[in-house]
Amino acid sequence: MKAESPERVKVHVILKEEVCQNRDTRTRTVDRIVAASGITGINEKRLERHGIVSGAVPKEAMPALQAIEGVKAVELDTEKHALAR
Amino acid sequence: MKTKVKSNAASAVSDDSRTALTAHPQHPEFLVVFQEPSERNVQTLADVLGLKETRGFQARSGVMCFDAKGPQQCVTRLYRRLGVAAADLDPQEIARVRGRKEVAFVVRNRVRSIPRPPVPHSLSNIGQPVESIPEALSESSSPIAAYLLGVRAAADAALRALGATEATPGINPTTHIGAARPSGLAWHLREVNVTKKTPTGRGIKVAVLDTGIDLQHPDFRGVFQEGVNAMSFVPNQSVQDGHGHGTHCAGLVAGPAKPKRGPRYGVAPGVELYIGKVLSNGGSGTDDQIIDGIDWAADRGVRIISMSLGSGRFDGEPYAEAYERVARNLLNADPGVLIIAAAGNESFRPFETQPVGNPAACPSMMAVAAVDAQRRIARFSSRSDSIAQVDVAAPGDSIYSSWSGGGYRLESGTSMATPIAAGIAAIHLQQSPAAMARKLWQTLIDSCVTLGAPVDFGAGIVQAP
Numbered sequence: 363m364k365a366e367s368p369e370r371v372k373v374h375v376i377l378k379e380e381v382c383q384n385r386d387t388r389t390r391t392v393d394r395i396v397a398a399s400g401i402t403g404i405n406e407k408r409l410e411r412h413g414i415v416s417g418a419v420p421k422e423a424m425p426a427l428q429a430i431e432g433v434k435a436v437e438l439d440t441e442k443h444a445l446a447r
Numbered sequence: 448m449k450t451k452v453k454s455n456a457a458s459a460v461s462d463d464s465r466t467a468l469t470a471h472p473q474h475p476e477f478l479v480v481f482q483e484p485s486e487r488n489v490q491t492l493a494d495v496l497g498l499k500e501t502r503g504f505q506a507r508s509g510v511m512c513f514d515a516k517g518p519q520q521c522v523t524r525l526y527r528r529l530g531v532a533a534a535d536l537d538p539q540e541i542a543r544v545r546g547r548k549e550v551a552f553v554v555r556n557r558v559r560s561i562p563r564p565p566v567p568h569s570l571s572n573i574g575q576p577v578e579s580i581p582e583a584l585s586e587s588s589s590p591i592a593a594y595l596l597g598v599r600a601a602a603d604a605a606l607r608a609l610g611a612t613e614a615t616p617g618i619n620p621t622t623h624i625g626a627a628r629p630s631g632l633a634w635h636l637r638e639v640n641v642t643k644k645t646p647t648g649r650g651i652k653v654a655v656l657d658t659g660i661d662l663q664h665p666d667f668r669g670v671f672q673e674g675v676n677a678m679s680f681v682p683n684q685s686v687q688d689g690h691g692h693g694t695h696c697a698g699l700v701a702g703p704a705k706p707k708r709g710p711r712y713g714v715a716p717g718v719e720l721y722i723g724k725v726l727s728n729g730g731s732g733t734d735d736q737i738i739d740g741i742d743w744a745a746d747r748g749v750r751i752i753s754m755s756l757g758s759g760r761f762d763g764e765p766y767a768e769a770y771e772r773v774a775r776n777l778l779n780a781d782p783g784v785l786i787i788a789a790a791g792n793e794s795f796r797p798f799e800t801q802p803v804g805n806p807a808a809c810p811s812m813m814a815v816a817a818v819d820a821q822r823r824i825a826r827f828s829s830r831s832d833s834i835a836q837v838d839v840a841a842p843g844d845s846i847y848s849s850w851s852g853g854g855y856r857l858e859s860g861t862s863m864a865t866p867i868a869a870g871i872a873a874i875h876l877q878q879s880p881a882a883m884a885r886k887l888w889q890t891l892i893d894s895c896v897t898l899g900a901p902v903d904f905g906a907g908i909v910q911a912p
Contacts, residue, residue: 376768
C-alpha cells in the first residue's frame with residue numbers, strides 16, 4: 363500500500379533583519395531552510411527586498427523551520443476577506 | 448511608527464467578563480494557546496495543572512481530554528493539532544501557565560456569533576435628481592431616521608414655499624443634518640472636510656488592493672488598462688470586479704468630481720489610481736496575492752495603498768510578521784509608501800468589542816476605524832488591544848459609492864472608512880508631494896478631529912486640509 367504523503371502547507375518564512383543585510387548570510391540561511399524543511403515551490407522574489415521566503419512545507423516541519431538560525435518567524439499563508447458588512 | 452506594545456506572548460487575559468463563558472460543563476473558561484502544536488504540550492499541561500490521568504485521546508478529532516479538576520469544573524481539553532487547550536483556570540494556574548515558554552498566551556473563551564445581516568441599502572434604481580436621493584445625502588444611517596428626516600425636509604420645503612424663512616420658528620436651515628443638500632456631495636465628504644474647493648489629490652499615485660474594478664462603470668470607463676494601471680493577482684480572474692467591493696472602495700478614493708449620476712462620492716478625484724485585484728470575485732484572497740499586490744503597487748511609484756481587507760485576530764494574538772516587514776520597509780523607504788488598512792468589523796457593540804485584525808494590526812500600517820453619520824463609533828468597528836491600535840477613524844456606515852454593474856450602493860464597514868482615509872492622505876500629500884511616508888502619517892494624525900476614546904477612534908476622524 364502506498365504511504366500517505368504528509369500534508370503540505372504554504373508558509374512565509376521571515377528572516378531576521380541582520381541576516382537580510384548580507385547576501386552571503388541570506389543565501390546560507392535559505393540553504394538551511396531548504397535542507398531542514400524540504401520546502402518546495404520556493405519563492406525567493408521577496409527575499410532581497412523584504413527578507414521573506416515562501417514555499418510549501420510538511421506541516422510537521424514548521425517547528426524545525428522556526429528553530430533555524432536566522433529565521434525570525436514562520437507564518438502560514440492565510441486568507442483575508444473584504445471588510446464590508 | 449505606532450507606539451504599539453510589541454509583546455506577542457504573555458499578553459493580558461481579557462477582562463471583558465461580559466463575553467466570557469463562565470463555568471459550564473461544556474465550555475471551559477480559558478483558552479491556552481501554545482507557541483506551536485507539539486506533543487510536548489500534553490506534558491506541559493499535565494505538569495502545570497497537576498492533571499495526571501487522562502480520559503484518553505480521541506484520535507478522530509485530535510483532542511486529548513483530561514479529568515476535571517473538581518466537581519464544578521469542566522474537562523480540560525487539548526486540541527493537539529491546533530496547539531490550543533481549553534481549561535478552567537484559577538489566577539495562580541493562569542500565572543503558572545503563562546510562565547511556561549511553550550505557552551504563547553491565555554485568553555478567555557468567548558462567545559462568537561454570526562454577524563447580523565446588514566440592513567440593505569440599494570440605490571441601483573438611481574437616476575433621479577441628486578436632491579431626491581435622501582439616503583445618499585442624509586446623515587442618518589437608519590432607514591427609519593432617513594425617512595423621518597426626509598419628511599422633515601419636505602415639510603420645511605412646503606413652509607418655505609409658503610414664505611417661511613430660516614428665522615421662522617421650527618424650520619430647519621437648509622444645511623441642517625438630514626436635509627437634502629444642494630451641495631451634491633455625499634455626507635461622508637463633508638465629514639472629512641471635503642468640499643468642491645478642496646484640492647483633489649492631483650498627481651498623487653494611490654493603489655486600491657481589493658476585488659478589482661468595474662471597468663465598464665460609467666464613472667470609470669476607459670480609465671483603467673489591465674497590465675498598466677490595473678493588475679490581477681488572483682489566478683484565472685481578470686481585474687474586472689465580479690464582486691462590487693473593490694469598485695466601491697476605488698470610487699471612494701477617486702470617484703469623479705462629477706459622476707454620471709447622483710452626488711459626488713470620491714474623496715480625491717484627481718489622484719492617479721492603480722487597481723490591484725488581490726481578492727477574488729468571492730471577496731477573499733491569500734497573503735501571497737496581497738503581498739504581491741503591495742509590491743506591484745510600490746514598483747509603480749504608488750505613495751499610498753488602501754487595503755480594505757483582513758481577518759479577525761483574538762486578544763493577544765501577534766500581528767502578522769510578513770506584512771509588518773513589508774509595510775515597515777515601504778514606510779521607511781525614500782520617499783516611502785503609506786499603507787492604510789481596515790481595522791476590522793469584528794465588534795458587535797455595545798455587547799462585544801474585538802481587537803484590530805490583521806494586517807491592520809501591524810505597527811507600520813495605519814489602522815482605520817469606522818464612524819457613523821453621528822460621529823459615533825460604528826457598531827462593528829474593531830478596537831485597540833495590547834498588541835495593536837486603531838490609528839484614525841473615517842466615515843464607514845451607510846457610505847455611498849460606485850458598485851459593479853454600473854450602479855451605486857450604500858455599504859458599511861471599516862472597508863469604506865479606509866479608502867476615505869486614503870483619499871484624505873492623498874490630498875495632504877498633494878500639498879507637499881516630496882514628503883516622506885512617515886511625515887505623511889504624522890500629517891494625517893495631526894489633521895484629525897478628536898472624537899472620543901483613542902481605543903475606538905485613534906486620533907479621531909481624518910480631515911482634508
